[in-house]
Amino acid sequence: MTDRILTTHVGTLPRPAAFEAGEMPLADAVVDVVRHQAALGIDVVDDGEFGKASWTGYAVERLGGFEARPLEAGAAPLARGAERQQFGEFYDEATRSGTLWYSTSAQVLTPGAPTEWVCTGPITYTGQSALQRDIDNFRIALATAHVATGFLPVAAPASLEPNRRNEYYPTDEAYVFAIAEAMKTEYHTIVEAGLTVQVDDAWLTALWDRIGIQIGLEAYRDYCRLRIDALNYALAGLPLDKVRYHICWGSWHGPHVTDIPLAEIVDLVLRVNAGAYLFEAGNVRHEHEYHVWEEAHLPQDRVLIPGVVSHATNVVEHPDLVAERITRFAQRVGRDRVIAGTDCGLGGRVHPQLAWAKLEALVEGARRASARLWPG
Secondary structure (H helix, E strand, C coil): CCCCCCECCCCCCCCCHHHHCCCCCHHHHHHHHHHHHHHHCCCCECCCCCCCCCCCHHHHHCEEEEEEEECCCCCCHHHCCHHHHHCHHHHHHHHHHCCCCCCCHHHHHCCCCCEEEEEEEEEEECCHHHHHHHHHHHHHHHHHCCCCCEEEEEECHHHHCCCEEECCCCCHHHHHHHHHHHHHHHHHHHHHCCCEEEEECHHHHHHHHHHHHHHCHHHHHHHHHHHHHHHHHHHCCCCHHHEEEECCCCCCCCCCCCCCCHHHCHHHHCCCCCCEEEECCCCCCCHHHHHHHHCCCCCCCCEEEEEEECCCCCCCCCHHHHHHHHHHHHHHHCHHHECEEECCCCECCECHHHHHHHHHHHHHHHHHHHHHHCCC
């Protein structure tokens, strides 16, 4: 129990220029980002995901059983889907200009070659060394900043599956559970180190646009249910209060008119054995969905971490709007079961100056909401 609204975020944060240029060691960069979060007043911090290439790309160095193959342009999951067809002109222009994500000019001019990973043998977890490095760096940074604990983001089995084609396992179920078995090592090691594990699962929802619309809602719910069962298998035995589960509808800057409504999947999300659920609630496509929590049953031992500032706009949210968004959820599930968060990771989504400004607005908005929710 607390007497105020706590604050956190989803994961990735802007990387220091010196670190990006190879002039700052990883350990020093993690200390820097943890100090920055603590100085702003973020209560539950992370390592900025500085030890990873990307939120799912890091698994390349942590999973055995895959081989890399060139991917034809336009064949990646993000390059397909109903929305791509409906807004083809927009997506063609945004892809050419590099504006689907926040990108520096160098990134736009030198895009990476598309690659897919193909499962050709038994999947094993090989990332013990990299994982321990991230845990050690983060724990040192927490101690340096005098922060008690924090979370480390990891990828869900369902979000590691896209762009990783299976040529080894006999069924989709066997394949997904093999990924879960391997990732179980990562999830459990983080919690055993005294940290909270956050499982990121953007593809579970984003794939509705790619495959769900074609197969229909019930078949898609079956698709999701299998992958949530695999995740729960990997999480088995972990305390609920040490697990956070994050969904979003993909964090690219596009129309998102084909996003599946939260109401259609909220019961499946709540099947995940996690103590906290993070989701988009601050952007204009999903802000209205706070009404879902008037009907959805949130178990008493769970909390919500709605996004109350968004990666989807360069506009920095006014703290009074942030407070209003927080209050909507507190009125529906209780003030003690809401933590203020972000829609998605802010690093690589908006300019670094704006990312930190949004976190400042988050903290101030939580302060103002707390004054409303704990009057006197």
